[in-house]
Amino acid sequence: MPDSNLTPEQFAQLMKLTPQDAVDWLMARNLMRETFAWEDIFQAEHNTQFTISRLARVDLLQDIYDGIVANVNGNLSRRDWMRDVEQLLRERGWWGLNEVTDPVTGDVVRTRFDAARLKLIFDTNTSQAYAAGLWERAQRTKKTHPYMRYVTMDDGHVRPKHRAWHNVTLPIDHPWWDQHFPPCGWRCRCRAEPMNQEDYDLGYTESRPGAEFDANAPIVQTPLVKIAPPSPMVDYVNTRTGQIVQVADGIDPGFGYNPGKARSQALKDLEQAKLQRAAKGIADAAKKDGMSE
Numbered sequence: 001m002p003d004s005n006l007t008p009e010q011f012a013q014l015m016k017l018t019p020q021d022a023v024d025w026l027m028a029r030n031l032m033r034e035t036f037a038w039e040d041i042f043q044a045e046h047n048t049q050f051t052i053s054r055l056a057r058v059d060l061l062q063d064i065y066d067g068i069v070a071n072v073n074g075n076l077s078r079r080d081w082m083r084d085v086e087q088l089l090r091e092r093g094w095w096g097l098n099e100v101t102d103p104v105t106g107d108v109v110r111t112r113f114d115a116a117r118l119k120l121i122f123d124t125n126t127s128q129a130y131a132a133g134l135w136e137r138a139q140r141t142k143k144t145h146p147y148m149r150y151v152t153m154d155d156g157h158v159r160p161k162h163r164a165w166h167n168v169t170l171p172i173d174h175p176w177w178d179q180h181f182p183p184c185g186w187r188c189r190c191r192a193e194p195m196n197q198e199d200y201d202l203g204y205t206e207s208r209p210g211a212e213f214d215a216n217a218p219i220v221q222t223p224l225v226k227i228a229p230p231s232p233m234v235d236y237v238n239t240r241t242g243q244i245v246q247v248a249d250g251i252d253p254g255f256g257y258n259p260g261k262a263r264s265q266a267l268k269d270l271e272q273a274k275l276q277r278a279a280k281g282i283a284d285a286a287k288k289d290g291m292s293e
Contacts, residue, residue, distance in 0.1 A: 021133030025259065026125075036102040036109065039240040043257045052121060054111035056100050063088055066290040068125050072287050078126075082118045089113050096214045098146045104240065120186070128259050131192075135181065135260025142172045145194035149224070150180065153189045154209065161250030164192055167205060169195060169224040176228040178258050185252030200224065 028048060035041055035051040043104045050065045064085055070076040076084075089095040097112050138148060149169040158166075162184060168175055172194070182190035199205075203224055210217040233246040236253045248255040 012068050018064075021067060021136045021260075022072050022126075023133075025210045026065075026072055026129050029065075034058060034061070036100065036104065037240050038254065039124075039238045042238060043247070043262075047259065047262050048241035054100050054109065055094065055113075057092065057094070059093065060088065060092060061172075064121070067148075068122065068129075071122075072126055072129050078119075078122055081122060082115065085118055088114070123187065124183075127188075131181060131183060132259035134192060134260060137227055138172055138192075141194060141261075145196045146171055147195040147197075147200050148172045148174075148177060148181075149193045149195050150182065150206070151191050151193055154207070159185070159250070163190065163223075164229060165190075165250075167222055167225050168229060169200060169226055174228065176231065178261065179231070179248040179251060179256045181258040181260070182256060183280040184250070187257070188252075191236065199219075200226075224251055 004139060019194060025047070029050045031049045033041060033049045033051045034056050035053050036056075038053045040053070041049050041051050047146075052059060052064065055061060056063075066082045067076060067084060071078065071081050089207065095113055097110060099108050099110055102110050138145070147169050148171075149167060150165045152162055152166045154163075154166060165180065168176075168180075176193075182188055182192055184190060203226075205223045205224065206219050206221055208219055210219045227284050232249045234249050236245050236247050237243070238253075243255075
């Protein structure tokens with residue numbers, strides 16, 4: 001836990017989105033898996049597995065995955081990644097329209113790789129990685145910044161239900177963040193920001209909409225929303241497995257989880273499993289040596 005007397009500069013440095021936590025999350029997803037529908041790997045399963053729907057080549061998955069890790073690690077731009085992946089897919093005969101056979105249904109399905117799809121693949125994976133990294137940083141700094149604020153781009157492209165969450169500011173460990181930690185859908189541009197007690201008590205945020213066009217744009221004060229909004233759950237049927245899951249209304253199926261929190265829980269589960277195995281090994285060794293009955 002950080003020192004409660006951190007200066008603003010020290011906190012800014014600590015919260016700077018250096019990529020290590022994001023890279024750690026990506027590196028943990030080192031199990032390549034061929035899938036034929038986005039529902040084949042659902043929600044928190046993405047913490048350990050990497051896939052691109054209908055790309056039936058594990059070697060290509062590995063190359064694309066390595067490129068995303070390199071980008072988040074600061075070694076490659078999105079433009080460079082897209083250029084390299086397009087060249088790779090062209091060389092392997094996967095650029096443009098292809099047909100693959102779904103092993104579950106036996107159907108021949110079409111898949112297209114073009115610039116728009118590469119952007120979606122890149123943006124989805126990197127935004128999830130940065131969300132996981134931000135969550136882990138926020139956990140380390142919650143002594144000085146115990147709240148999290150939901151922030152939209154506040155423009156005409158924001159989903160109406162996401163706009164209703166703008167400025168929702170709750171304790172970091174509030175259960176609302178279990179499903180509402182952005183991104184909350186495909187191409188979602190929302191983000192979360194840590195907040196200290198002083199700003200929370202002030203009760204509002206300040207912004208200058210249009211400042212990029214008008215240096216004299218007036219400051220707008222927007223009140224914080226300090227109560228979790230209603231969060232009705234809706235049933236979603238995974239068409240691949242038949243499993244019924246509940247997702248908060250306004251969140252795209254597959255995004256109803258907190259990547260950073262899910263990763264932390266997965267690490268705890270792994271540690272507990274190792275401890276249990278170790279405990280059994282110690283007990284077995286003791287029996288073998290006649291140290292216990």
